[in-house]
Amino acid sequence: MKISDLVNKNLINFTPYQSARRIGGEGSVFVNANENPYYNKYSLKENIFNRYPDPQPKDLISSYSNFISIPAKNILVSRGSDDSIDLLIRSFCNYSIDSILYCPPTYDMYKITSLAYGISFKEIPLNDNFELNLSEMEKNLSKVKIVFICSPNNPTGSLINFNDIKYLLEITRNKCIVVIDEAYVEFTQREIFTQEIFNFDHLVVIRTLSKAFALAGIRCGFVITSEEIINILLKAMAPYPIPSPVIDIASQALSNIELMRKSVIKINNNKKFLIDNLKNLKIVDQVYSSFANFVLVKFRNFQEVFDYLWSNGIILRNQNLQVKSCLRITVGTDEENRIILNQLKEYEVKFFKGD
Numbered sequence: 244m245k246i247s248d249l250v251n252k253n254l255i256n257f258t259p260y261q262s263a264r265r266i267g268g269e270g271s272v273f274v275n276a277n278e279n280p281y282y283n284k285y286s287l288k289e290n291i292f293n294r295y296p297d298p299q300p301k302d303l304i305s306s307y308s309n310f311i312s313i314p315a316k317n318i319l320v321s322r323g324s325d326d327s328i329d330l331l332i333r334s335f336c337n338y339s340i341d342s343i344l345y346c347p348p349t350y351d352m353y354k355i356t357s358l359a360y361g362i363s364f365k366e367i368p369l370n371d372n373f374e375l376n377l378s379e380m381e382k383n384l385s386k387v388k389i390v391f392i393c394s395p396n397n398p399t400g401s402l403i404n405f406n407d408i409k410y411l412l413e414i415t416r417n418k419c420i421v422v423i424d425e426a427y428v429e430f431t432q433r434e435i436f437t438q439e440i441f442n443f444d445h446l447v448v449i450r451t452l453s454k455a456f457a458l459a460g461i462r463c464g465f466v467i468t469s470e471e472i473i474n475i476l477l478k479a480m481a482p483y484p485i486p487s488p489v490i491d492i493a494s495q496a497l498s499n500i501e502l503m504r505k506s507v508i509k510i511n512n513n514k515k516f517l518i519d520n521l522k523n524l525k526i527v528d529q530v531y532s533s534f535a536n537f538v539l540v541k542f543r544n545f546q547e548v549f550d551y552l553w554s555n556g557i558i559l560r561n562q563n564l565q566v567k568s569c570l571r572i573t574v575g576t577d578e579e580n581r582i583i584l585n586q587l588k589e590y591e592v593k594f595f596k597g598d
């Protein structure tokens with residue numbers, strides 16, 4: 244028997260997540276993974292690692308509990324939101340029986356994770372305003388175990404209407420779990436869903452230190468939900484999921500929330516500058532408003548623009564398969580944004596022959 248005959252059949256025609264690192268590119272301005280350019284430097288406080296870590300580090304959970312004003316018993320630490328998505332699907336969905344439901348255009352990992360486990364998925368696209376199509380969702384809930392909602396949504400940057408999510412939570416009570424992916428929530432002042440876990444015991448909010456906290460490299464995230472769901476997730480989790488150095492650095496980051504807030508203010512200012520200037524370009528058809536640290540932009544010749552910047556070492560994210568003719572640009576430093584805008588202007592002057 245060949246190895247290729249042994250492999251899980253879900254993986255045979257499987258396209259893995261096209262992560263920024265996997266796509267690669269060479270250059271100086273990487274604005275394709277929604278990373279935060281305003282990093283802090285850390286040193287490890289501990290230097291002895293012979294013992295296993297606490298599976299659910301108490302001090303780290305208590306720092307996050309203070310940050311979000313939710314009791315520690317309602318918080319679980321994970322290896323980032325991708326791990327939380329994986330854990331939720333593994334914990335709630337039965338192979339070849341259950342489905343998940345999500346609303347494209349949205350984050351790819353809901354679909355990819357379900358594919359890897361052979362769990363089917365239902366797609367109910369967002370409407371033209373990037374809002375939920377609640378009536379279609381309501382009609383398609385049978386066999387669904389988890390509904391994934393991303394808000395602020397990646398790649399659109401839009402917020403999903405608060406009352407629509409409330410309504411979704413009402414109609415899914417005693418039917419399925421609703422997961423709200425708040426990876427970008429720190430970039431907006433709008434309503435957040437963490438406090439709603441006390442009104443809806445089937446609500447799960449997932450958070451990460453990868454974006455606003457500028458810690459994508461350590462892989463650390465949080466699941467906020469009812470104690471009952473936390474206990475189920477703990478059953479399926481690896482025995483010692485969070486490495487000691489991660490606990491150490493995450494705790495340091497959470498002891499200085501001001502640093503995160505300052506970088507959010509800078510990024511939101513830079514975002515305004517980027518959006519205002521993008522709107523002045525003739526090659527740009529539309530700039531979508533954004534509640535996150537990236538901007539979705541519709542171009543006249545998205546592929547040529549993408550390739551031109553790529554060959555000049557500026558790596559954007561091509562979102563055409565999700566939102567036609569769109570590229571996604573992570574908000575970078577002041578300098579990075581000027582470089583991007585200069586290159587776009589250069590492309591426009593050289594090649595654009597429109598009106």
Ligand SMILES: *Cc1c(COP(=O)(O)O)cnc(C)c1O
Nearest residue numbers: 323324325350397426451453464
């Ligand atoms: C970046 C991102 C994630 C992944 O977060 P990690 O904690 O780095 O795994 C999850 N969801 C959304 C919507 C994201 O954009």
